[in-house]
Amino acid sequence: MPKRQSINGRNPRHENPIPNASRIGNLIMSSVIVGTNPGTRELPESFEAQVANVFAHIRHDVEAAGGSVDDIIKVTFWVRDPASQRAALNTEWVKLFPNSESRPARHTQALTPGGRSLVQADFVAVLGSEEA
Numbered sequence: 001m002p003k004r005q006s007i008n009g010r011n012p013r014h015e016n017p018i019p020n021a022s023r024i025g026n027l028i029m030s031s032v033i034v035g036t037n038p039g040t041r042e043l044p045e046s047f048e049a050q051v052a053n054v055f056a057h058i059r060h061d062v063e064a065a066g067g068s069v070d071d072i073i074k075v076t077f078w079v080r081d082p083a084s085q086r087a088a089l090n091t092e093w094v095k096l097f098p099n100s101e102s103r104p105a106r107h108t109q110a111l112t113p114g115g116r117s118l119v120q121a122d123f124v125a126v127l128g129s130e131e132a
Helices: 049-066 082-096
Strands: 004-007 021-023 028-031 070-077 105-112 119-126
Touching: 004 105, 021 049, 049 070, 049 082, 049 119, 070 082, 082 105
Parallel strands: 070 105
Antiparallel strands: 004 021, 021 028, 028 119, 070 119
C-alpha cells in the first residue's frame, strides 16, 4: 500500500487531478470543498444550500477515508461576509457537531471576491485517536 492514499469515495468533486482528500497513516487533510450538489458540479444559488452541501461533503470525505466526523480536529471556512453569514454556518456546524464538549477547532475568514462559490472549506482529521 502506498504511503499516501488519495481519498475520493463515491463522489469525486474535482475536475483537476486532485483528490477530495489525502491520507497518510491516521492523518487526513482535505482539498478545498465547495458547496456543489452531491454527485454533480452544480452550485446552488443560496448560501444556506451551499453551506449544507459543504457539510455533507465533509462527512462524505472523512467517512471515505475510514473515519467519522468525531475524528475531525480542525475546519477552516472561507465565506463572502463572515459577520452576516455566521448564523447559517453555525446552524450546520451544530448539526454535524452537536456535542459542545467535543467540537473541532474552527477558523472562518473572508473569501476572495470573484467566482460563484459563496463558501469554501477544508478540514484536518486524525483517525483512531484515543482520549487522553
